[in-house]
Amino acid sequence: MMTVRFPPVRECPLLTTSSLCSYVPSFSLSPTAGPAEANWRYRDKYFNFCQNVYMPLKATKVKIEARRRTxxxxxxxxxxxxxxxxxxxxxxxxxxxxxxxxxxxxxxxxxxxxxAVFENWLVAKQPAARQAATGKESRYRRLLAVCRIMVLEPWKDMFGAPMAGEFQDVCERLDPEIAQAHRTVTLDCITSILTDASVAEVFLLALDGLLADEPSVTALDARMQLLVERFASDSSRKVAK
Structure with missing residues (x-):
């Protein structure tokens, strides 16, 4: 008598008849079918369903998201x-x-x-800034990290581009809510670190002033370090000790 050996079904867990029918509506079993029989009879239906329905949809979604990023x-x-x-x-x-x-x-x-470019450019940075603001490092390091994420990184994207100035102006004109939300998140992060809303607002205004003469990325980073040192130097010294 010939013995038929099926390949191992790693992707198909041992399922009950009720769960099989819920996964693949077109699949049905007799009430007497046991779990093992159900699993083997289900195999072909399962892979056919995955390859012809689920996998193409998943691949298409991934492809669309990748295309959007491009x-x-x-x-x-x-x-x-x-x-x-x-x-x-x-x-x-x-x-x-x-x-x-x-x-x-x-x-x-x-x-x-x-x-969409403007939103992706700024909004995508906000979670990292919030995480940096609530970290366990010194106030100096947290404040500097927030400044680099919310100001230095966007500046790096624009610096040296022929139409960088117009880019930001158009951004704020077409969707001022995104620009305002970015500033609000930045201020919230700074406030959570400095624990004083008035001081945080002064710091943000000073941070804006660092961009007035359109400095290089390196120069801007150096200026940020000096500014942060002025506002968070006490805690940084305590941590250093």
Missing amino acids: ILQAAQWCFLNFGFGKTTFDDIAKRANLSRTLLYKQFTDKEAIFT
């Missing part, structure tokens, strides 16, 4: 180098190595892309 990176480069007014859908599509059709599937117009 578009936003390409659009940001175009806006910083060509300016908002001169950047076209063709420029962004070419930079992202995508067709215009795929671009229109993601965004309806240039303003929508710009807003």
